[in-house]
Amino acid sequence: MSAKVAFLGGGSFGTALSIMLAKKGLMVNIWDRDQHVIDDINVKKENIKYLPNITIPYNVKGFTNLEEAIRDTEFIVLAVPSHVIRTLCKQISSKVKRNQIIINIAKGIEEETLKRLSEVIEEELPNNQVVVLSGPSHAEEVAADIPTVVVVTSKDMKSAEKVQDVFMTNKFRVYTNDDIIGIEIGGAVKNIIALAAGISDGIGYGDNTKAALMTRGMSEIIRIGTKLGGKKETFSGLTGMGDLIVTCTSMHSRNRRAGILIGKGIPVEEAIKEIGMVVEGIKACKAFYQLKEKLNVSMPITDVLHKVIFEGKDPKYGVYELMSRDKKDEIYKI
Template structure:
């Protein structure tokens, strides 16, 4: 039995907290907003994110950060990518060296272009850092629908410990020592999912989605291998697996936001309507800037960037993709 703290009271952190509590671990979930925390503590339901799921009475819910992390062996960073650094700063002087930090976020940090494990390590240089990523909608995890994910770390002994922590009859965890590949695949797929949603909103069909997913995988592999990831990782759960689930499911906030954008709703309004962070928007900006710096061809990312930040007409962007110079599929 382990003590595990989840920092962040969103959908995935809540669902994993329930999972670990059901396995007999001592679980604490922390949230910044005291009023929201008090409501959830009273109702035992996270109405905003998981309205049909009851949080067990043995899960501690608190807005006191000191209470939350004291004595915990594992601290799970269940916050969006843009909050990773600020939350790490909040806890850095409270951490003990033997506390393992686990990141669930998918993306890279804007401006620095650092992977999130690198951000965490900068703020907590003496703590082991593990990432847990893969095709895993919180709505399904919370209902014990069989799910598989991947853990990775610079220190794989700790990835093995996190694998043991989360393994259950409904939640299977694999290890992969390609930390770069695991993180990059999980970040870039959000760009492709947002694009697929836009095309769904336009009324395009399965042919278009299949093309975007396949050519999107090419972009993931290009940038991922250039950054040091292994090609085979991108055909696994945190690459192809995550791409499939995010591009095809209506649980996907990126796809749902894209559908609204494709129907003509302004980007900011579409993201607000989703009610959760749409990571594909920030990822698109970050990877656009990164691929420009590295000189990598990523045409889907290019066109999405122009739609989101340059007000390019969506059908014109689709036309631009379809009418690029002819080429061999393998290049």
């Protein structure tokens, strides 16, 4: 395959996917504003800051100039945190060509508008097809060639199938799913539940508690997801159940790790600083709290987590609050 791919953002997941595609024989560009990251990629063939101890192939090149990075590429991957998506799209809007497919790998919704990220991208890049890649996929494992399965979606499924062909390897399996709403919402809300699961671990609670959080968290994902137009069956797939499992149980998950620190009593800002990367679950909690209020959707775990993160509620009291709610049927309104 001779496709050329540009990754905008030199973080861990973008770098891991770059390495994977380079091993497949593709020419890959990585753009990042941090000159040190780019120098390490080009000179040391390693992303020391975000993905240390993994060798980057020769056919991956780093750039600090956006226009040079995306020139003559067929696919542009947005590999930046959710809150940077609109700004980055504005930066490249005058530089992209109509035939370049935009691939988003960030998970979340925009805080200010409460729009899905594909909607944000479409507003800024109206002439380009947008594909979303999501699913249970830690960067560290992708980079180490550990078998991983993800899903791609788009309003234009022909574009999604092109991305499927580009990213498929014998270690990285890609499915298609035409439910773009469900894929995006599942991938975003699971970060909230993973943060809560981490807090539970940090407090010292056990498997019973985590199982409850994950199961009832899935109910919240389904309620908000279907309210927004997603298909219920999507949430039992890779971007719902799959992503929820991996982020709630793995120490690769920055959301879980941040939650563990908060559960141990470390202030939120200090926890974020210690993780050293964006904790999407915190941003997602704020955004989905606003959205569920607007849509009148019951999301009790999100409610309590919002109080813990933004109002200083003691996490143990938050769990007591969840456990002391009025009795109800398990399947009601799911």
